Amino acid sequence: MTAVKQQTTRDQAAPGRKRSDGAARSATVKDVATLAGVSPKTVSNVINGFVHVSPATRERVQRAIRELGYRPNRVARNLRRGSTGMLGLVLPELDVPYFAELGRHFLTTAEEHGRTLLIEQTLGDREREAAVIHGLGDQVVDGMVVSPLALHGSALADHLGTVPLVLIGERPSGGLADHVVIDNVAAAKEAVSHLVAGGRRRIAAIGVQPEPYIGTPLLRRTGYRQALEEAGLPPDPRLERETPRYHLAEGARAMAALLDHAEPPDAVFCFNDALALGALRTLYERGLRVPDDMAVMGFDDIEAARYSTPSLSSVAPDKAAIARHAVDLLLERIEAPDRPAQEVVVGHTLHIRESTEGGVTGVAH
Numbered sequence: 109m110t111a112v113k114q115q116t117t118r119d120q121a122a123p124g125r126k127r128s129d130g131a132a133r134s135a136t137v138k139d140v141a142t143l144a145g146v147s148p149k150t151v152s153n154v155i156n157g158f159v160h161v162s163p164a165t166r167e168r169v170q171r172a173i174r175e176l177g178y179r180p181n182r183v184a185r186n187l188r189r190g191s192t193g194m195l196g197l198v199l200p201e202l203d204v205p206y207f208a209e210l211g212r213h214f215l216t217t218a219e220e221h222g223r224t225l226l227i228e229q230t231l232g233d234r235e236r237e238a239a240v241i242h243g244l245g246d247q248v249v250d251g252m253v254v255s256p257l258a259l260h261g262s263a264l265a266d267h268l269g270t271v272p273l274v275l276i277g278e279r280p281s282g283g284l285a286d287h288v289v290i291d292n293v294a295a296a297k298e299a300v301s302h303l304v305a306g307g308r309r310r311i312a313a314i315g316v317q318p319e320p321y322i323g324t325p326l327l328r329r330t331g332y333r334q335a336l337e338e339a340g341l342p343p344d345p346r347l348e349r350e351t352p353r354y355h356l357a358e359g360a361r362a363m364a365a366l367l368d369h370a371e372p373p374d375a376v377f378c379f380n381d382a383l384a385l386g387a388l389r390t391l392y393e394r395g396l397r398v399p400d401d402m403a404v405m406g407f408d409d410i411e412a413a414r415y416s417t418p419s420l421s422s423v424a425p426d427k428a429a430i431a432r433h434a435v436d437l438l439l440e441r442i443e444a445p446d447r448p449a450q451e452v453v454v455g456h457t458l459h460i461r462e463s464t465e466g467g468v469t470g471v472a473h
Contacts, residue, residue, distance in 0.1 A: 288433045
């Protein structure tokens with residue numbers, strides 16, 4: 109009996125060693141705390157997503173968790189704190205590459221906070237957006253991050269308050285909800301100014317949308333027009349092409365319509381990369397050279413932009429920062445439901461590639 113007790117003690121002192129029955133012992137909170145050089149309470153704070161932990165300490169603890177392969181007992185922990193341990197992420201379309209890449213960053217961030225992420229798709233439908241917000245909030249998650257397309261203004265406000273919620277994207281909430289955004293006007297203006305600087309004078313826009321899609325499309329069109337006006341190039345409504353969705357086929361069709369115009373453009377700014385990649389296909393089929401005959405600029409900097417032929421110049425929102433700030437705000441909101449709403453503006457970068465400058469690849473800030 110004594111020998112068994114001594115073996116058990118040694119097992120407790122060494123995470124990952126085998127117990128007397130031959131099974132590997134799982135790492136504990138104390139093991140993580142020892143490796144990270146912090147208290148077990150600090151480890152618990154990181155696991156539970158409490159925000160009042162310095163970034164350096166949080167990173168040290170998360171590194172120790174990964175190294176030891178520590179897996180918290182989420183069921184027991186959630187029972188103790190009276191929560192599900194799950195966060196919701198509500199996105200318009202999961203097969204749109206930007207949202208797929210963004211979702212991956214959210215999964216990683218939620219995991220770092222010891223949370224499970226449940227992802228729902230709305231297809232940009234107003235009724236589905238409302239139903240998902242209420243359904244997830246009433247039954248499953250402790251809070252959710254939502255990227256709404258159809259709900260905005262007073263219609264969106266009607267659905268706030270049912271569950272802790274953070275908005276991403278450009279749907280205005282009147283300051284009633286936490287909000288993580290990029291400066292779409294500035295980003296679009298930088299993209300179009302780059303085309304102007306390359307000597308382009310008839311610059312088209314693909315991705316304009318009518319009501320109710322007034323958020324991202326309106327802001328990107330505003331930046332597009334501002335860049336033209338500052339360059340002394342009056343915006344031409346005939347060069348602004350509406351698309352019902354931001355899909356490859358829509359970009360291809362819009363580009364074909366622009367080429368059939370009596371005065372076709374010499375450059376095009378597409379409101380996302382899928383539209384731009386569709387436009388590139390049409391240009392290839394028509395025998396036009398990019399960027400010699402037509403420069404093409406995208407937005408979102410999805411992975412495919414770096415591997416298309418030619419590679420696609422694009423605006424790159426900081427997707428990792430969007431996920432990090434949104435989850436942090438959501439966890440704060442869960443802990444303090446009555447605190448004032450906050451807005452965080454995340455940075456972006458303009459990646460210059462072959463579609464606007466031939467063989468030149470670089471970064472513009």
